[in-house]
Amino acid sequence: MSAHSVSKITETPRLLFLSLVASCAGPMQAPPDAGPVASPCASCHPSHTAQFETSRHATAAVGPRYVALRDQSDLRTRAFCDSCHRPVVGTARGLSCESCHVAVGNTGTSNARLVWDRNGAIRGSFNAVQTAGHRSAVHGFISSAELCGTCHEVRGPGAFHETPYTEWAASPSATRGETCADCHMSPTPGQSSPRARGPAANETGIVSPERSLADHRFVGPDHDDAPSLLRDVLTIALAREGDELVATVQNTLRGHYYPTGARFIREAWMEVAATRIDGSRVVLRGALDSLGRLQSGPLAPLALFHDELAAGLPAESAIVSVRAMAPLERRVFRMVVGSESPVISQIIVRARYRPASVTLLQSLNVDTLVPVYEVASASIPW
Ligand code: HEC
Ligand code: HEC
Ligand code: HEC
Ligand code: HEC
Ligand code: HEC
Known part of the structure; x- marks a missing residue:
């Protein structure tokens, strides 16, 4: 729970996304359910939101198998499960857009030790045009395997061990600089392939240039695809x-x-x-x-x-x-x-x-x- 050191909240009504994350109090208290319709990002990023809603990230806290296994655990273990499946910066159903887009680093690449800057800009990988929606900033962490690896490397009780990050770090992909997102956010799930191109936002009165787009379905074994x-x-x-x-x-x-x-x-x-x-x-x-x-x-x-x-x-x-x-x-x-x-x-x-x-x-x-x-x-x- 090291993220607490950077989670001080200042109300800044000018910035839309802050009003959403401001009410997150701590790991044991459920953040409000943003839900698909109420998402503060949907109006300007409709296709990213629609793709994300099909992903297991959006519902990571409510999968029946997850709930059954979590509810059989003691309170301390439940808080551990929540740290990834319903992160402090997230919704009651699972991850939110901010879970990744305000993450700026970690204190170790495992067990959800993400550091979030909830008072800063939305982090991305290009110099975005100005928007009334949020401030934007380029930040290297969003494109890194460490962002994914901080949750996708689990050292839990019993058999709750997951090691994609350390497997990747020793793999031919790491040697050639091929990240998780290269394969898992491409149009062809699991394969590094050229990204689709199009506008990254759809805001009235703003001309969005053509960008290379990241697929937000996060297709895994539990996805329809x-x-x-x-x-x-x-x-x-x-x-x-x-x-x-x-x-x-x-x-x-x-x-x-x-x-x-x-x-x-x-x-x-x-x-x-x-x-x-x-x-x-x-x-x-x-x-x-x-x-x-x-x-x-x-x-x-x-x-x-x-x-x-x-x-x-x-x-x-x-x-x-x-x-x-x-x-x-x-x-x-x-x-x-x-x-x-x-x-x-x-x-x-x-x-x-x-x-x-x-x-x-x-x-x-x-x-x-x-x-x-x-x-x-x-x-x-x-
Ligand atoms: C450090 C992050 C982290 C923690 C803590 C964590 N998980 Fe997960 N869990 C994940 C990730 C990432 C996946 C996706 C792995 C995959 O798809 O192969 C996952 C997948 C699962 C799945 C399979 C998906 C499904 O719904 O069938 C179950 C079940 C699950 N976790 C249960 C738990 C339980 C119970 C706990 C607490 C004891 C827990 N997890 C703690 C990160 C975490
Ligand atoms: C009022 C409209 C609006 C809202 C609401 C909005 N955005 Fe944006 N967003 C934009 C525009 C416009 C851009 C710039 C697109 C470009 O430059 O191609 C942008 C850019 C981005 C980028 C790229 C930033 C970069 O520097 O690479 C990300 C990531 C992003 N938004 C995520 C979000 C998230 C997450 C939310 C909800 C918390 C959100 N946006 C809400 C309009 C909006
Ligand atoms: C070269 C492309 C490639 C790279 C790089 C890659 N993956 Fe994958 N990933 C795949 C493919 C293909 C599958 C389906 C086969 C499988 O399940 O192992 C997959 C499956 C997965 C699954 C589902 C596993 C399961 O069966 O439950 C998770 C979770 C995952 N990857 C996470 C990651 C993370 C995290 C990284 C970076 C640290 C990463 N991947 C890097 C191609 C890739
Ligand atoms: C699991 C992490 C994660 C979540 C959750 C997430 N994103 Fe992203 N997003 C990324 C990554 C990684 C990129 C691509 C960065 C790169 O190009 O290297 C990205 C890129 C973007 C961009 C820039 C344009 C593009 O397609 O590359 C926008 C806009 C965006 N995301 C919006 C959203 C919105 C809106 C949500 C919620 C509905 C969301 N993201 C949820 C990881 C995430
Ligand atoms: C805040 C923690 C967190 C971060 C950051 C994160 N994930 Fe996940 N991811 C999860 C959890 C939890 C699950 C399991 C959801 C479930 O099925 O219950 C998951 C599941 C997945 C799956 C499997 C989905 C399925 O259908 O089984 C893939 C693929 C995946 N993540 C890729 C990524 C990639 C790529 C990144 C980085 C861009 C990333 N994740 C970042 C927590 C995270």
């Missing part, structure tokens, strides 16, 4: 050696591990299915049981990539092993096809991902209907 983020992050090449299937899996992602982030709740695995000579299909490895859970034993997936946790809910649990694939890592998996082999005509291997473990959701008593996404697939005649 998740398939475009996840598709082809891995590639699979198959070969046959006698009765053995050899699957070579390559992580094409250079920015951090696959998967990264909240690996305590995600599931990422490899499925092996077969088409028999009679046309019927069978899942040999990675079949889901009747309740939709991943199985162990002979039907267990060919490979798992999410964190292996000790028994219990994440807060009391611990990470037993990290199975995620490092940037650009290649792994080979082998499987003896066995007695079915003579009646099989084709084998299909798929890398699958779902935003939450059904086993965990069941124990939390929250909706277990989570989509399963295909990250990659390959087939081989048998």
Whole structure:
């Protein structure tokens, strides 16, 4: 909560955004809910606001899985959860525009140790034209991986560990100066590509020049556009050696591990299915049981990539092993096809991902209907 040292408030009615943040008192007290319609930025930045409203940032404090896990924690841990999911400079639903645009630094790149200048200008990356809405200032922190990393590096109790920032800092992306925003605020989720161009504001009487625009949807595994983020992050090449299937899996992602982030709740695995000579299909490895859970034993997936946790809910649990694939890592998996082999005509291997473990959701008593996404697939005649 080091941000308190810079959070003194002076009322300056001239500046629109101050009246919003002025009423934020501290981490245990919910800031007022700005809500989509009342957003003080929407009138002049309608497309940024519309994109942001589809993002999980906007609703980071009200996701049912988050609420269930938070509410099972003691008060101290709840305040810890809130520091990122409902930051002091934010709304009751989650992050606000100011959570990032008045951030000017941190006291360490983890655990929400952001420093906000709530009496200063809106921070951006270009020399903005004058507006009645706010003062503007260019500030290097807004474009940095450290802005994202201060929340996207979690050292919490139990299994609440997230390491995208430290993974990124040691990655080929960092070496070439490719930041989180380069991949996560481009028009193609997860890939560094040229930004769309257009006016950054739509204020009556002000001519806004054409700018290069940052996508504010923050597409992740919980966004409607998740398939475009996840598709082809891995590639699979198959070969046959006698009765053995050899699957070579390559992580094409250079920015951090696959998967990264909240690996305590995600599931990422490899499925092996077969088409028999009679046309019927069978899942040999990675079949889901009747309740939709991943199985162990002979039907267990060919490979798992999410964190292996000790028994219990994440807060009391611990990470037993990290199975995620490092940037650009290649792994080979082998499987003896066995007695079915003579009646099989084709084998299909798929890398699958779902935003939450059904086993965990069941124990939390929250909706277990989570989509399963295909990250990659390959087939081989048998
Ligand atoms: C009355 C209209 C108006 C309101 C309200 C408004 N803005 Fe702006 N904003 C503008 C204009 C005009 C620009 C300049 C655009 C340009 O130069 O291309 C701008 C620029 C910006 C920039 C770029 C700054 C830079 O130096 O790079 C950011 C970021 C921004 N606004 C965020 C916000 C946020 C966040 C809010 C709500 C707290 C907000 N704006 C409210 C009109 C407004
Ligand atoms: C080279 C492009 C690239 C860079 C750089 C990059 N990412 Fe990603 N990111 C991706 C792709 C592709 C995915 C989807 C695959 C995955 O989930 O690992 C992803 C997924 C994510 C996820 C969702 C993970 C999950 O499965 O829950 C988070 C969170 C994330 N990135 C944060 C960051 C942060 C923070 C940084 C900077 C420190 C960053 N990324 C840098 C491409 C990138
Ligand atoms: C999670 C952090 C984050 C949040 C929250 C956020 N922004 Fe941004 N915003 C950025 C980053 C990063 C940039 C791009 C900086 C760069 O180009 O390097 C940016 C750029 C902008 C710009 C400049 C034009 C452009 O598209 O690059 C405007 C205007 C803007 N944001 C408005 C908003 C508004 C309005 C909201 C709330 C509805 C908002 N932002 C919420 C991180 C954020
Ligand atoms: C104030 C803290 C904070 C900052 C700063 C922040 N994030 Fe996040 N981010 C979160 C939280 C909390 C979530 C999880 C929301 C949820 O699903 O409950 C999240 C989720 C995400 C996701 C996954 C969304 C999904 O659909 O699962 C992506 C991608 C992401 N952030 C990218 C970024 C990038 C890029 C930046 C920097 C420009 C950034 N974040 C800065 C707190 C932050
Ligand atoms: C230091 C910042 C930070 C803290 C503290 C934090 N989280 Fe998160 N949390 C994040 C970020 C960033 C993501 C997005 C990661 C991703 O998409 O992979 C996230 C994602 C999640 C998710 C997955 C999204 C969803 O809704 O299913 C859950 C659940 C969650 N957090 C619960 C918690 C709980 C409970 C606590 C307190 C014990 C907590 N978090 C503390 C930053 C934080």
